[in-house]
Amino acid sequence: MADPIVTSYPRGAIKRIRMKDFMSFCGTLLVEAGPRVNLFAGPNGSGKSSVVTAICMGLAGNMKSLNRQTKPSELIRRGSRAFEIEITLCGGPGNPDIVVFRRTERADGAGGAAGARPSKRRRANTAGGSGAAGAGGGGDDDDGDGEDDAGDGGERVHTVWRVDGREVPQKRVVELARSLGIHFDNLCQFLPQERVQEFTNLNPAQLLECTEEAIGDGTLLRQHNELKQRSGQLTRKREDLEQLKKHLARLEAEHSAAEPEYRRLQRRNALRREVDKIRQKVAWQAREAATRQAARARDQVARTEQDVVAAQQREAAAQAPLNARLQALHAAEQAARRLTQQARAKEQAVEAAAREMRRLEDSNKEKEDALVSLGSRSRDWRDCCDAARAQVAKAREELSELPEGPPPELDVRVAQLQQLEQAKEGEAAEAHYLAGMKRGELHQIDQQIRSLEAVAARRNDRRERLLNKLDERYPGSRALYSWLDEERTAGRFNGRVYGPVLLEMSAVVDPDWAAYLEKILGSNVAAIVTENIEDNNRVQDWLSSQRARPGGRWKKFLNKVLFVRNPDASIQYPAGRPTADMAQRYGITHTLDQLFEAEHLVKLALSNASGINATYVGSRLTDSTAVINRVISETPIRRVMTPAYDGRLGKFTNIRTSAFSGQSYQGIDECGRATLLAEGEGEAEDGDEQQRLAELQQARNAAMGELRSLEETKRTLDGELAQIRDEKRRIVAQKSGYSTRRASIVRKETDALTKLRRLEGQGDPAAAAPRLRNELAAGLDAVAAQALHMLALLRDLHAHNHKLAVPELAVASAQAGLQALRRAVKAATDDLRAAEGALAAARNNLAHEEERAAEAAERARELLGGRDRPAAELRREWAQWPDEPEELEQLLAEKQDEAQRAQEAMRGDEAAVLDAWQRREEELKRLRKDTETATAALEAAVADVEARKAAWLPELQRHMAAVNDSVKGHFKAIGCAGEVVLREAGDAFQDYATEIRVSYRPQEPVQPLDRNRHSGGERTVATMLYLMALQGVTTTPFRVVDEINQGMDARNERKVFNLLVECSSRPDTPQCFLLTPKVIADLRYSRHVLVQNMLVLNAGALGGDTANSLLLAAGQADGSQQEDDGHAARPAGQQRRQQPQPMGLGELPWQEIKRLVFFGRRGARSRAQG
DSSP states (O other): OOOOSSSOTTTTEEEEEEEBTTTTOOOOEEEESSSEEEEEEOOOTTTHHHHHHHHHHTTTOOOTTTTTTOOOGBBBBOOOOEEEEEEEOOOOOOOOOOEEEEEEEEGGGGTTTTTOOOOOOOOOOOOOOOSSTOOOOOOOOOOOOEEEOTTTTSOOOEEEEETTEEOOOHHHHHHHHHHOOOOOTTTTTTTTGHHHHHHOOOOOHHHHHHHHHBBBBBBBHHHHHHHHHHHHHHHHHHHHHHHHHHHHHHHHHHHHHHHHHHHHHHHHHHHHHHHHHHHHHHHHHHHHHHHHHHHHHHHHHHHHHHHHHHHHHHHHHHHHHHHHHHHHHHHHHHHHHHHHHHHHHHHHHHHHHHHHHHHHHHHHHHHHHHTTTTHHHHHHHHHHHHHHHHHHHHHHHHHHSSOOOOOOOHHHHHHHHHHHHHHHHHHOOOOOOHHHHHHHHHHHHHHHHHHHHHHHHHOHHHHHHHHHHHHSSTTTTTHHHHHHHHHHHHHHOOOOOEEEEEHOOOOOOOOOHHHHHHHGGGGGOOOOSSSSSSHHHHHHHHHHHBBBBBGGOBOOOOEEEOOOTTTOOOOOOTTTTOOOHHHHOOOEEGGGGGOOOOOHHHHHHHHHHHHHHGOOEOOTTTSSSHHHHHHHHHSHHHHEEEOOBBBBBEEEEEEEEEETTTTEEEEEEOOOOOOSOOSSOGGGHHHHHHHHHHHHHHHHHHHHHHHHHHHHHHHHHHHHHHHHHHHHHHHHHHHHHHHHHHHHHHHHHHHHHHHHHHHHHHOOGGGGGHHHHHHHHHHHHHHHHHHHHHHHHHHHHHHHHHHHHHHHHHHHHTTTTHHHHHHHHHHHHHOOOOOHHHHHHHHHHHHHHHHHHHHHHHHHHHHHSOOOSHHHHHHHHHSSSSSSSHHHHHHHHHHHHHHHHHHHSSOOOOHHHHHHHHHHHHHHHHHHHHHHHHHHHHHHHHHHHHHHHHHHHHHHHHHHHHHHHHHHHHHHHHHOEEEEEEEEOTTTTOOEEEEEEEETTTOOOOOEETTTTHHHHHHHHHHHHHHHGGGTBEEEBEEEESTTTTTHHHHHHHHHHHHHHHHHSSTTOOOOEESOOOOOOOOOOOTTTTEEHHHHHSSBBHHHHHHHHHHHHHHSSSSSOTTTOOOOOSSOOOOOOOOGGGGOOSSSOOOHHHHHHHHHHHHHHHHHHH
8 A cells, every 4th residue: 555645765765674583573574664764763672773684684785784793593583493574675766666585594494484495505604694695795696596604603594585576696686785876884874773883983084985985876986996096106106206316316427427437448448449450450461361372272282183083094094904804704713613513512412422322331230240249148138137036036035034123122221311311401401591591690780880880981071971961951962962973974964063052162160150151041052053054954854753753752852953044154242342341330241152162153053042142241240230220321231140149149130121112121030050061060979889880790700600600510411411312322223223224125126126027028139130131131232222323423523524624724814914914003003092192182281271261261250250351441441551461560569558558547447337337328228218208107197197086076075065065054953063074185085084073062163073072972963964964965775874863962862853854855865764762752753754663563563654644643733734844733732741651752642652552552463363
């Protein structure tokens, strides 16, 4: 149903707010908003700020803008799973309204409520209050799925957004709010209760930024920010240009001062160039002469080459007949070689036939011999068979005569010896065990003796004493020292490595000095000093490896590593070295580094780490307040050691100066007594150790006697055991002889039977005689056939040898005339070699001359700067000098002398002068160019800033003038004075500010609003009037102010409210939401003011028209009179009796209050029943 009072809303204004289970609201709460002023009244805790929170959260505002809750889950009413917010925004003239819906539920209940889609996990943001589901930061997802958020407490929530019924991501809602001009982070538009104080505390510059953001569409703020950025760039450009100009002026002055020396350098260089040109002419003349000589050598080579060609022709003419004769000889030799090869093949065939003949004859001879020897072989076979039979019979006879086994008494004796052996072995083992135990006891005594001797020896060594103390105080120091000693001995360090420091220091006899050093050095007495970074890392790595132990435990190594980056640096004394004057005036005699001797590297490391070079040693004179005060005021000394006396310990006075107040404070600490550096300790234990050593020597002598007795017993038992074992072995050997003899006879019998069976298997050799006679006859026939074949081969070889004689005669004839032809060829070859030798000599000479010419040319080219020929200008300069070499050399010597004199007149830094002059020339050229560029850039930047300023400042001045006029009018309306001043600052745009100036008392000038000068109520009034002044210049659809009237008195509150109604009732002004805990009586409510009572709203949904009608009726006597100016008339009834004021309402008749309250209850009950 449309509002009967107001007909139009600004675009983006809120028409309706529906909340369900939101914060303290139980169930559904519906708020109908008016187009102008919406006044939410109710006591504290009635839910006014919850409506503000709902507006912010329902339009995807940032929870930080509220400065209250931090997580969306905190907004869900206790006992509920979710909250819902639905805000209806005006879409503007001719456009439908925009409905924004938000539902946020706990993750464990997602999807369980009716109408909610199953949640799809998008992302979880662990930053409470800034996630996608309630922090107001725009999300990045463009789909319509719900978004999850996990707060700081780990409680996850799920949020669903809808715009006009369509599910959208939160990013779309944020973009919608921005497009409508809704900015929850701008305090000029959205001022919740918790940020009221923050707004009143804005400084003028921040107030101007908020105002610019609220005016129009934010263009002024963007222009202002761009101007601040460009202004900073402009300032930097000016500074850079000024630096360039200063640098250019300084460089030009240096250039002018260096010009005389540069001119002398130019004169010297001119002489050098003249000398170089004379050298060039000398080199060019040498090149020309060498070129001519090379041409003559080239002609000689050409003539010699012609002689070589003629000799080659003569050699070819002599070689032709020799080649023809050699070809004929070669043909005859080939024919003879072919026939010779054929003859050799035939000879090989004859030799093969002869070998076959010999093989056949040898085979027949072997068969004949075998036939003749058959008789003797038969007799031998029969003899071997008889001998084998005799051996078998003999073995069987011996076996029958051999006894069955050894005598029984031998077994009895072996058993007795076994028992005796076991008994003796037990006795010997016991003797061995006792002797071993005694040896172990003796070994332990020896170890204790050696340990005591080593301790005594170490105690006499100072280094060992110090190392013992150090290892006791800082465990692991001895192991570290041993490792360092091994590494140093092996040469594995790259530089010097010292330590531990205590071992590198000389003895300190004075106990006070020792106490001073131990106090200041602290744990650095166990430190290691290095000068090479690799050595430093190596020591650190070893310490780290030694700290690790199995089972996760660590060994406590407290040794430090002190690395000195500059080992050659000298020790500095910030307060100066101690002098005789210091000793006389203050009693200061030394610094701590002067109390002992050590390597310079060690002292340098301790100076850097412990400050021994800045700690001074005083006397009893120093130990007084007056002297210490004089030291503080008259010297830069800040660390002083004073000695012990009269039973008191030494003191360490450390003077510190406060960086804030500049005052000095004394810190005094006792030094204690030296333990590590104290000398002469440890001698008290020497007597006990000597006594213990003597007792151990006596125990060792007794143990040695017992050991010798045990050794003698052991040797006796070992001898008796050896005798028993020898007798046992003899009896066992005697028993085993019987079985061995029987086995030997059986083996002989077996061998004889095997041999007999083998011979009988072979048979009598005489049986092979017929076979051998037949094989011999066949062999004789084969010999006869082979003899006939060999005869045929010999006849063929003889005929072939007759054919070979013809080509051999031809070869001999061809060889006869070769000698004469070869002599002719040799003579021609010698002539050719002589010609070639002459040619080689000519070519060598040519190469030499060409090399000389090339060197001369290269020399000339080098002097000519890489050119092959001199330029015409250079030739013209050469013309003024003589061409004769001697005269030219003399001229060159004179010029060189003159150049040398010019060089001697120079300072000696010519290269630096020339380099500096050239660098300055280049730098000047670059600086002049950079200056011109920077000037142009600065002018362009100035023009750009001026243009931007011209576009920004007049518009801002126009708006601020309108705001100032409104503020003046508002203050005048409440009987005070006030104005708004735009504080300009030229080009310093970061200093532009909006200053509110007020005067609340007569005869008081307007003064800037200040928290130290004005009360909280006065600042609140000024803030509210300023916000009302912005009504006419802002384009925001609505403005929210929560309990701004806190701190105002009733008079100011009534005046401010009336002004607010007047300002907000004008056309084209934003919708206004004003929250207050009370409504002052007798306020004039315009038709444009809609009062929302929070108690009634909490009791049930109350429509805007109903609430407005009730309050208007309660505030007017007859409910019908209205003024033309838009303000309600005062009540006609003049009842002044004070009545209770429930809900913060003013003086209303109790009947109307009753109707108002119970109407809300009845309406809530009826809607609940419906």
